[in-house]
Amino acid sequence: MRRRLGREPRAPDVGHDRRGGGNPGAMTEAPREATAEVLLARVPPLDPATRIDEVFRSFLDHPEYTALPIVADSRPIGLIHRHRLIERHSNPYARELFGRQPIATFMNPNPLIVDVGTGLDDLSRIIVEAGMDSMSEGFILTERGAYAGLGTGHDLMRVLTELKQAHLHRLAYHAYHDALTGLPNRLLFIDRLKQALLAVRRNGRRVGVLFLDVDRFKTINDSHGHSVGDHVLQALADRLAGAIREGDTLARFGGDEFATLLPGVGEARDAATVAERLLGSLREPVIVDGREFLVTASAGLSLFPSDGTDLETLLKNADTAMYRAKELGRNTFRFYTAEMNVKASARLQVENELRRALVRDELLLHYQPQLDLQSDLVVGVEALVRWRHHALGQIAPAEFIPLAEETGLIVPIGEWVLREACRRQRAWRDAGWPLRVAVNVSWRQFAHPNLLGVIVQILGETGANPEALELELTESVIMRDVGAALTTMRGLAGMGLRISVDDFGVGFSSLSSLKLFPIHALKIDQSFVRDLAENPSDAAIVQSVIALGHNLKRVVVAEGIETEAQLDFLRRHGCDQGQGYYFSPPRPAEALTAWLADRPAARVAVTRPPSMPDD
Ligand SMILES: Nc1nc2c(ncn2[C@@H]2O[C@H](COP(=O)(O)OP(=O)(O)OP(=O)(O)O)[C@@H](O)[C@H]2O)c(=O)[nH]1
Numbered sequence: 087m088r089r090r091l092g093r094e095p096r097a098p099d100v101g102h103d104r105r106g107g108g109n110p111g112a113m114t115e116a117p118r119e120a121t122a123e124v125l126l127a128r129v130p131p132l133d134p135a136t137r138i139d140e141v142f143r144s145f146l147d148h149p150e151y152t153a154l155p156i157v158a159d160s161r162p163i164g165l166i167h168r169h170r171l172i173e174r175h176s177n178p179y180a181r182e183l184f185g186r187q188p189i190a191t192f193m194n195p196n197p198l199i200v201d202v203g204t205g206l207d208d209l210s211r212i213i214v215e216a217g218m219d220s221m222s223e224g225f226i227l228t229e230r231g232a233y234a235g236l237g238t239g240h241d242l243m244r245v246l247t248e249l250k251q252a253h254l255h256r257l258a259y260h261a262y263h264d265a266l267t268g269l270p271n272r273l274l275f276i277d278r279l280k281q282a283l284l285a286v287r288r289n290g291r292r293v294g295v296l297f298l299d300v301d302r303f304k305t306i307n308d309s310h311g312h313s314v315g316d317h318v319l320q321a322l323a324d325r326l327a328g329a330i331r332e333g334d335t336l337a338r339f340g341g342d343e344f345a346t347l348l349p350g351v352g353e354a355r356d357a358a359t360v361a362e363r364l365l366g367s368l369r370e371p372v373i374v375d376g377r378e379f380l381v382t383a384s385a386g387l388s389l390f391p392s393d394g395t396d397l398e399t400l401l402k403n404a405d406t407a408m409y410r411a412k413e414l415g416r417n418t419f420r421f422y423t424a425e426m427n428v429k430a431s432a433r434l435q436v437e438n439e440l441r442r443a444l445v446r447d448e449l450l451l452h453y454q455p456q457l458d459l460q461s462d463l464v465v466g467v468e469a470l471v472r473w474r475h476h477a478l479g480q481i482a483p484a485e486f487i488p489l490a491e492e493t494g495l496i497v498p499i500g501e502w503v504l505r506e507a508c509r510r511q512r513a514w515r516d517a518g519w520p521l522r523v524a525v526n527v528s529w530r531q532f533a534h535p536n537l538l539g540v541i542v543q544i545l546g547e548t549g550a551n552p553e554a555l556e557l558e559l560t561e562s563v564i565m566r567d568v569g570a571a572l573t574t575m576r577g578l579a580g581m582g583l584r585i586s587v588d589d590f591g592v593g594f595s596s597l598s599s600l601k602l603f604p605i606h607a608l609k610i611d612q613s614f615v616r617d618l619a620e621n622p623s624d625a626a627i628v629q630s631v632i633a634l635g636h637n638l639k640r641v642v643v644a645e646g647i648e649t650e651a652q653l654d655f656l657r658r659h660g661c662d663q664g665q666g667y668y669f670s671p672p673r674p675a676e677a678l679t680a681w682l683a684d685r686p687a688a689r690v691a692v693t694r695p696p697s698m699p700d701d
């Protein structure tokens with residue numbers, strides 16, 4: 087059963103006329119374009135030959151008639167106003183006297199005549215100008231000049247009022263509901279939560295707030311398009327709506343985030359049951375356009391009064407708990423605990439600090455050399471970002487890079503890294519070391535519409551050589567949106583840049599698509615290199631990556647070389663290049679310069695890019 091609250095309201099049937107005339111549907115769809123037609127009362131017209139006492143009787147028989155039209159050859163020629171006739175005719179003597187007189191004596195020969203197609207705004211103006219008679223006693227409506235019926239100013243007022251109310255109603259509805267799913271929105275949710283909190287203070291029960299966010303929803307948008315994503319969201323909203331109890335509110339908070347209000351929940355266990363039911367409702371795949379989507383979600387719960395006594399705290403804590411459920415691997419729910427909050431505020435603090443790190447100039451680059459394994463020449467360096475906090479000292483990349491990714495700070499940080507690396511590449515070239523510098527690019531940065539523009543600008547500013555600039559992308563960055571990745575990579579390759587695939591081997595979902603990409607080098611993930619000597623399956627993977635790379639005419643680079651044995655193995659199997667502590671740890675620029683200077687002469691070379699497949 088659907089328990090969704092308040093679907094789109096219909097405008098009231100303002101066109102429906104008491105006298106059975108009207109056109110009920112005329113305005114429900116487009117009230118702004120409503121016309122006089124909605125006022126139409128099909129009062130039967132009188133012939134000019136009608137005797138006045140018949141008219142009188144007609145009025146007595148039909149107390150609802152405020153006027154009667156006189157029509158000749160379908161054309162209106164006048165109007166007899168009830169009020170005026172009855173007034174003059176109200177005693178038997180007068181009736182006797184006037185009863186046989188021609189109708190023209192009592193007729194208003196200049197009544198207000200309006201076409202049924204006249205807009206209500208225009209009609210209002212016309213009536214006001216025509217004066218009070220037409221307001222109360224009515225006017226004639228015609229259709230292409232022929233009599234169609236009567237209308238009154240009073241009906242007009244009623245219709246306008248109803249329209250206005252319907253409009254306000256609709257505005258209010260839209261203000262409180264989500265357009266995509268028809269669910270209550272954040273505003274309405276908050277309003278209901280406020281009410282629930284007021285009520286619960288009186289009855290002493292609990293209130294539960296549940297936050298639910300769809301897992302990896304972005305991949306649906308990315309691989310099937312936003313409009314399929316929208317349909318999936320609608321289908322999910324229906325599922326969730328079917329899983330809540332009467333009296334609970336399910337709202338769409340925005341994006342792929344939903345919230346459920348559980349007013350008067352008994353115990354924590356009851357709230358957990360609701361969470362299980364909501365997550366369980368997504369177990370079956372949703373079907374959109376004939377395709378199946380298996381979707382999961384993560385949820386967080388907070389309870390009044392244990393997890394907060396005010397609205398903001400309850401919302402914040404449910405969100406924190408949801409976040410924790412995501413961290414735990416998704417497709418699960420968590421209750422809020424105070425310990426989470428400590429973590430969350432620590433995160434927030436790091437985020438603020440990271441924002442300032444750029445301004446305070448606390449970021450720096452370290453460089454790890456990459457060598458040609460056959461000739462032992464240094465061919466390049468990989469630039470790795472470091473954060474030296476003014477008070478906390480060094481902060482490990484593993485701590486701040488994921489946060490930078492999440493918050494989007496990775497984009498300005500990535501730009502800083504590119505600029506700094508290019509400046510350094512130029513400086514080394516000027517000093518006689520034409521080193522290739524490799525820079526890691528995050529998916530956000532890679533997906534940024536202005537990536538190419540930024541690189542062109544930085545190359546221009548720094549005078550760096552594009553052919554000695556390498557961008558390292560991970561497989562997952564490329565596989566997020568293969569089509570867009572291909573376009574961007576072609577743009578980069580077109581500028582002369584090198585592209586390498588970092589952490590290769592951890593999950594290229596389609597090896598065959600690899601040859602489509604203008605990739606120069608594959609970097610074997612260090613997890614495979616680490617156990618090379620001891621673990622036969624790692625050795626097999628490394629061997630096959632080397633073979634695959636060479637098959638595709640790509641350079642193969644091994645990361646994380648730490649021992650002579652590893653180096654031997656890689657050399658024997660024809661791995662082209664390598665880096666790792668065995669040669670050198672990442673070092674600050676000056677230290678690396680000194681390291682280079684210490685090496686025997688002519689140890690530096692820029693390798694030519696391999697020939698690329700035609701694209
Ligand atoms: N189709 C569609 N997508 C939306 C809409 N609103 C937000 N999104 C997308 O939904 C995604 C929500 O992102 P997140 O919840 O942060 O990330 P996620 O990919 O779901 O991953 P996790 O939540 O961390 O598991 C974003 O990619 C938004 O672009 C919408 O109305 N329609």
Ligand SMILES: [Mg+2]
Nearest residue numbers: 299300303342
């Ligand atoms: Mg999500």
